[in-house]
Amino acid sequence: MKTIILAVAIRWLIPVFIIFSLYILFRGHNHPGGGFIGGLICSIAFIFHLMVHGPQKTTSDFFTLILYHFPRRPEHSRTRHFLRLLIIQVKRKREADEEYEWLEYVISIEPVYFIATGLLLAAISGVAGLLLNQPYMAALWSDFEIPVLGKPGTPILFDAGVYLLVLGIVLKITIALAEAD
Known part of the structure; x- marks a missing residue:
């Protein structure tokens, strides 16, 4: 119906x-x-x-939950990674830089x-x-x-x-x- x-x-x-x-x-x-x-x-x-x-x-x-995450690279410092994470979280996933590879977790x-x-x-x-x-x-x-x-x-x-x-x-x-x- x-x-x-x-x-x-x-x-x-x-x-x-x-x-x-x-x-x-x-x-x-x-x-x-x-x-x-x-x-x-x-x-x-x-x-x-x-x-x-x-x-x-x-x-x-x-x-269904979809979680996005990108791993911290060893060459980046913690503060730089944290600031980068804050900046990317404000942007949408499609607008993020291509240099970061997003991991997608789908939880049903x-x-x-x-x-x-x-x-x-x-x-x-x-x-x-x-x-x-x-x-x-x-x-x-x-x-x-x-x-x-x-x-x-x-x-x-x-x-x-x-x-x-x-x-x-x-x-x-x-x-x-x-x-x-």
Whole structure:
């Protein structure tokens, strides 16, 4: 379903969905919501983009990192290399001098990485209680308060793990179904 109206609307709605999902994630330990609902809302943004543009464009736009680097040559001093790096970072890659050879690293972030990171965060949030001779998954809170978020603790770490887990599972299923079509 490739319509110009939906394609333009999705461009504006993706940040709204992601910000709203983070809001739901962070208010989850005091009010209804949390990691599960937040992960579902965040995945809706990527599902809409996938419906309009297809799985290849969605994965290349959101889940692919391209890093540029040029190696330091032994004949250049550290300060000269650092200044040269600053100057070239300001310019675009195409406008850089030809004497420097750029190395390009393409890192693809698979939904399985979200799933594994989410499971790791959820498990780590439970281990914190064991280290302090309390039951597994005991809620521990810090002494300081972050202005907008409140007091961070192990429940928000658990919710963040669930958020990433749900996001990864929904993305994996949706991309697999879209590629099979």
